[in-house]
Amino acid sequence: MTAQPANGQPAEYLSLREAAERYHVSAMTLRRRIRTGDLPAVHSGSRLIRVPVTALDQLFRPVPNATWWR
Numbered sequence: 001m002t003a004q005p006a007n008g009q010p011a012e013y014l015s016l017r018e019a020a021e022r023y024h025v026s027a028m029t030l031r032r033r034i035r036t037g038d039l040p041a042v043h044s045g046s047r048l049i050r051v052p053v054t055a056l057d058q059l060f061r062p063v064p065n066a067t068w069w070r
Helices: 017-021 025-034 053-059
Strands: 011-015 041-043 048-051
Touching: 011 017, 011 053, 017 025, 017 048, 017 053, 025 048, 048 053
Parallel strands: none
Antiparallel strands: 011 048, 041 048
């Protein structure tokens, strides 16, 4: 699912299941992050929750390892 934000670039949204699979976390973890306000989300219909990919990328930043700085 994509939407057109104010900057003109299409924003990609994922369902909780898709996001959980992509980032190797549970859907419950994503729900907790939504509840605490760490992860913005929108309702798509009466039951489906979608989250923007950009917010997921910011939330799940890679951790640098020992070879990162080389």
